[in-house]
Amino acid sequence: MTYLYIKSLHLIFVITWFAGLFYIPRLLVYQIEAHNKPEPDKSILLNQLKLMTKRLWTIITWPSAILATLFAIWLLILQPAWLQQSWMHVKLAFVVLLIIYHLKTGFIISELDRNVVKWTSNGMRLYNEGATLILFSVVFLVILKSALSWITGVIGLIVFALILMILFKIYKRYRSRQSE
Structure with missing residues (x-):
């Protein structure tokens, strides 16, 4: 029973972690765009x-x-055999990528706090898809475990990334037409 409670708590906090990682880049897009607004709108928007x-x-x-x-560490202590399975090795690699993404997001937040704008709003929108790719990868990996072959997984991620990029370009064109 302890295992199920720990697994539930892990899942809840993974969901809230991703919720933050999905919404923060959106807020950063708005901050980047606010830098182009005239005063006093710029200051009011940036502060908020x-x-x-x-x-x-x-x-x-x-x-x-x-x-x-x-x-997650507690789950691995309860289920140490997972560390012998190749799907877990791949999942942990994605977790490392997620932590790097998280830290990079924090770095971008600190830059924008100092009003240092190095990203375009479109670049930040594209950056936001990194968390989506990691989430899809981890969910499929955890659910399918050994059924997920490397070839199918890599092809699936590439196709998914291409679809996201195409949708991004369509959205960018739509926004530019709306602003005209």
């Missing part, structure tokens, strides 16, 4: 967006990342 970002990052995203990781 920075506050929203800081609260989401410090109250939800970081604690969720830590708790998801702690419950």
Whole structure:
């Protein structure tokens, strides 16, 4: 029974972690776009967006990342045989990518807090898809385990990434037409 509670808590905090990682880049897109607004709109928007970002990052995203990781370690202690399975090795590699993505997002947040804008809003929208790719990869990997062959998995991720990029380009064209 302990295993099921720990697994449930792990899943809950993974979901809230991803919720933060999905929404924060959207807030960063709005911050980047706010830098192009005239005053006083610029200051008002930036202050509000920075506050929203800081609260989401410090109250939800970081604690969720830590708790998801702690419950994951606890699950591995309860199920050490998973560490002998190749799907778990691949999953842990994706978790490392997720942690890198998380830390990079934090770095971008600190830059924007200092009003250093190195990203375009479209670049940040594209960056936001990184968490989506990691989520899809991990979910399919965990559900399918050994049934997921490397070839099928890699082809599936490439196709998914291409679809996302095509949809991104369509959305970019739609936005540019709307602004004309």
